[in-house]
Amino acid sequence: xxxxxxxxxxxxxxxxxxxxxxxxxxxxxxxxxxxxxxxxxxxxxxxxxxxxxxxxxxxxxxxxxxxxxxxxxxxxxxxxxxxxxxxxxxxxxxxxxxxxxxxxxxxxxxxxxxxxxxxxxxxxxxxxxxxxxxxxxxxxxxxxxxxxxxxxxxxxxxxxxxxxxxxxxxxxxxxxxxxxxxxxxxxxxxxxxxxxxxxxxxxxxxxxxxxxxxxxxxxxxxxxxxxxxxxxxxxxxxxxxxxxxxxxxxxxxxxxxxxxxxxxxxxxxxxxxxxxxxxxxxxxxxxxxxxxxxxxxxxxxxxxxxxxxxxxxxxxxxxxxxxxxxxxxxxxxxxxxxxxxxxxxxxxxxxxxxxxxxxxxxxxxxxxxxxxxxxxxxxxxxxxxxxxxxxxxxxxxxxxxxxxxxxxxxxxxxxxxxxxx
Numbered sequence: 001x002x003x004x005x006x007x008x009x010x011x012x013x014x015x016x017x018x019x020x021x022x023x024x025x026x027x028x029x030x031x032x033x034x035x036x037x038x039x040x041x042x043x044x045x046x047x048x049x050x051x052x053x054x055x056x057x058x059x060x061x062x063x064x065x066x067x068x069x070x071x072x073x074x075x076x077x078x079x080x081x082x083x084x085x086x087x088x089x090x091x092x093x094x095x096x097x098x099x100x101x102x103x104x105x106x107x108x109x110x111x112x113x114x115x116x117x118x119x120x121x122x123x124x125x126x127x128x129x130x131x132x133x134x135x136x137x138x139x140x141x142x143x144x145x146x147x148x149x150x151x152x153x154x155x156x157x158x159x160x161x162x163x164x165x166x167x168x169x170x171x172x173x174x175x176x177x178x179x180x181x182x183x184x185x186x187x188x189x190x191x192x193x194x195x196x197x198x199x200x201x202x203x204x205x206x207x208x209x210x211x212x213x214x215x216x217x218x219x220x221x222x223x224x225x226x227x228x229x230x231x232x233x234x235x236x237x238x239x240x241x242x243x244x245x246x247x248x249x250x251x252x253x254x255x256x257x258x259x260x261x262x263x264x265x266x267x268x269x270x271x272x273x274x275x276x277x278x279x280x281x282x283x284x285x286x287x288x289x290x291x292x293x294x295x296x297x298x299x300x301x302x303x304x305x306x307x308x309x310x311x312x313x314x315x316x317x318x319x320x321x322x323x324x325x326x327x328x329x330x331x332x333x334x335x336x337x338x339x340x341x342x343x344x345x346x347x348x349x350x351x352x353x354x355x356x357x358x359x360x361x362x363x364x365x366x367x368x369x370x371x372x373x374x375x376x377x378x379x380x381x382x383x384x385x386x387x388x389x390x391x392x393x394x395x396x397x398x399x400x401x402x403x404x405x406x407x408x409x410x411x412x413x414x415x416x417x418x419x420x421x
Contacts, residue, residue: 035063035317042067042321043091045074045304051334052325059324067321074304078104085109085311092318093325095142098130098303099372105133106376111308111315113137115323122328127343130303130371139305140326141343143334146299146369147195148361149289150258150272151265153282161265164290165196165231165297168265172240175264181242184254185267187232188246188393190220190385191300192267197228198298198370199291204381205373215377215414220385221403229392229399231291236393246393258283269302270358273339285357287365296368303343303371335359380413 044052049069056067070091072080077094081104084090096104104110115137120128127141151161162168162183172182186192194204201224206217219225235241244253255272257263259279267288276283288297306322308315324330331342335353341362342353353359372378388406391397397405 035065035314038063038065038314038317040065040067040092040314040318040321041090042069042325043072043077043080043094044069045095046071048074048334048338048340051338051340052330053337054333055325055330059321063317063320065317075100078109081109081309081311082107085309088311090309090311092309092312092314093322094307094309095304096139096307097372098127098139098141098305099374099378101131101138101305101307102133102373102375103379104307105138109310110138111310111312111319113139113308113319113322115140115319119323122345123326123343124345124348126301126366126371127303130301130374131305131307133374139307140322142304142306142326142331143338143340144343144362144366145270145302145304145341146362146365147192147267147269147288148358148365149265149286150268150276151284151286152258152261152263153284154261155264158284158286161286162289164292166292168289169234169240171264172235173238176240178239178242179262181257181263182240183235183265184241184245184257184263185235186245186250186254187235187241188250188386188390190382190389193229193232193385193389195267195288195297195299196232196291197225199295199368200224200228200231202226202228204378205375213373213375213377215375215418216411218381218407218410220381220388220410221400221407226400226403229389229403232389233392233395233399237395241393246390270339270341270362273358285361287361288368299365299369300372301366301369304340377414377418380410380417384409384413 042056049071052069056069060067074095075097077096078100081090081094120137123141127144131137131139131141162171168183175182187196197220202222203219205213205215206219208214242253244250254266255268258266259276259281288299290296306326308318308322312318328344328346331344332347332350334340335342339356339358341359347353348363384406388402391402392399
């Protein structure tokens with residue numbers, strides 16, 4: 001799920017010319033490459049190729065090429081590219097999480113894209129920022145996602161929903177009996193816990209004046225982060241969260257409790273919309289609760305993107321395909337088929353999209369969210385932070401002690417693995 005990871009104020013409504021957005025491959029501004037008879041391979045996410053079927057057919061017809069689409073879990077595609085790319089069996093275009101961009105670029109796995117600024121302006125500022133490394137573009141946004149609150153309407157009505165985390169704590173104290181629960185979240189993982197810690201002023205990395213991340217400034221143990229972790233610890237300490245949602249199997253336990261009608265509300269993401277619907281749960285979706293003083297819980301914005309492999313032998317044509325797949329017309333069609341919220345500005349208030357409760361919740365939550373840092377040093381944060389949160393959840397360490405240790409571990413790993421850059 002650790003793509004399941006982060007982003008910020010996203011769906012700004014902007015006027016973008018339909019003629020530009022719906023134009024096809026020529027959006028990149030480059031001369032149309034010679035393509036007749038060429039073959040391209042696209043790695044698409046699992047069960048998502050239906051969303052680009054029409055776009056691929058249109059591209060094949062215009063360029064007189066063949067495009068083979070292969071489904072792979074998008075969070076694993078970069079890992080597979082490391083092996084398949086050099087072997088000549090990899091893709092020309094792939095899709096991946098925005099927080100992996102920095103590492104992939106550092107390893108030389110992605111091709112820089114040369115796309116005109118007007119074409120880049122189709123997308124929300126945050127989503128296009130997720131594709132930038134050292135002011136260079138390495139992908140085009142496909143979809144955005146962030147965590148939201150799912151609630152079981154058969155257990156709690158919309159009017160009864162607690163509005164703050166503190167109110168959910170009080171509701172859970174009245175509801176939890178060891179077999180049924182009120183509010184649940186995977187707060188032993190930084191991907192989810194960041195919502196509370198960041199809301200109180202914690203952060204992963206600070207930023208320099210130019211907006212770039214400063215990996216030497218780690219904020220997972222500052223005063224706000226410690227306060228947030230203390231709030232999280234109360235849910236575990238007072239028995240409001242079952243022991244089974246700590247650790248690797250936690251996500252399975254949490255989702256099972258919700259689909260079995262044993263949890264009134266959980267924090268999850270739009271990736272579970274279909275699963276919960278198929279389970280027959282009468283659920284609602286809304287943004288995350290507020291914290292104290294009316295400040296909303298934060299979250300990470302995840303950006304899925306289309307990227308060009310550095311090993312592609314048809315890189316120019318592959319770029320044209322990436323631009324085409326990500327344009328406004330095809331983004332809207334992809335949403336209709338997959339329900340993944342597009343990153344195109346002009347679709348932010350599209351009635352066909354905003355009629356979806358999930359899309360509305362994601363759009364609203366992104367107002368309070370922030371990007372998952374896409375620099376390679378982020379790889380050194382996940383494990384120490386998760387380990388610290390698990391010791392906090394199990395009561396083996398107090399928040400400050402655990403988070404101080406996590407920060408020191410992360411700093412040491414960053415120094416050891418990234419100081420030579």
